[in-house]
Amino acid sequence: MMNSTQANDIQEDETEFTDLKKIIKRKIGFNCEDYKQAHLKRRLAVRLRVTKSKSYKEYSDILLKSAEEERLLKETLTVNVTELFRNPEMFESVRANVLPELIKSKGENRVLKIWSAGCSNGEEASSIAIMLREFLGASFKRYNISILCTDIDEDSLSKAEKATFNPKQLEKISKERLDRYFVKTDNSYILNDELKKLLKVKHHDMISGPKLSGFDLIYCRNVTIYFEQKLQEVLYQNFYNALNEGGYFVMGKTESLVGPAGRMFKAVDLKERIYQRKERI
Ligand SMILES: C[S@@+](CC[C@H](N)C(=O)[O-])C[C@H]1O[C@@H](n2cnc3c(N)ncnc32)[C@H](O)[C@@H]1O
DSSP states (O other), X not given: OEEEETTTTEXXXXXXXXXXXXXXXXXHOOOGGGXXXXXXXXXXXXXXXXXXXXXXXXXXXXXXXXXXXXXXXXXXXXXXXXXXXXXXXXXXXXXXXXXXXXXXXXXXXXXXXEEEESOTTTHHHHHHHHHHHHHHGGGGGGSEEEEEEEESOHXXXXXXXXXEEOGGGGTTSOXXXXXXXXXXXXXOEEEOHHHHTXXXXXXXXXXXXXXXXXXXXXXXXXXXXXXXXXXXXXXXXXHHHHEEEEEEEXXXXXXXXXXXXXXXXXXXXXXXXXXXXXXXX
């Protein structure tokens, strides 16, 4: 079936679209079928426009010939928008409603395992590290904390590993936090060593990668929104299984706990999408 998107005059042939998805899977390992098809088409339209392709077939031919186009497409498909303390009210709610209980439940076992799933450039994980440092104060050093940062995008992972931010990325950070938790270099700021060493950065695909476990707190925000609902349902159950008893799960503000997982978690702060694993379902 042929469709023409008026805004960019792209001929949308479904057979060509299917062929292009196969090429994308083969060339860049991105499994298009898992993503919302309308979202995928919008992202592809960006590259079709830039390359002046009039159809998926024309674009496929370019993609097959150009390593640079492969790189640019991957960049376009993995939406990496993020920021330090994105949705500050959510961080405030975690500080007030999660950390006191979580730390109390740990008692003498001072091991804290956190996972930022779909971490992008690491802003979320760096914010979590700062939040924990502020909450634990002088007792911070007595805890063995790790923050696993995972993503499928290698460029993002190498940025997350560096934990280095330019002044624009730090615009909303208070001067006090900037002075206390970052080290200034020529034209950027690096998260200080005490916090940076908490971050463990790894490539991991939450759809096809190995199942992880043992976490006290999982952040998976603004990632599943791009996935088909069936897949979201599976992933939320995986996150349940990845948590320790009584562990916490934080989602993005526009995401909702669909499927069986809706009964497996209780809301800690519904508005901020903060949930706790239920032990009796
Ligand atoms: C919009 S960013 C969200 C960053 C951060 N969580 C936040 O809310 O600010 C989405 C990230 O999810 C990553 N991503 C997409 N599909 C993924 C998958 N299957 N497994 C792991 N990460 C994925 C993308 O590469 C991107 O860096």
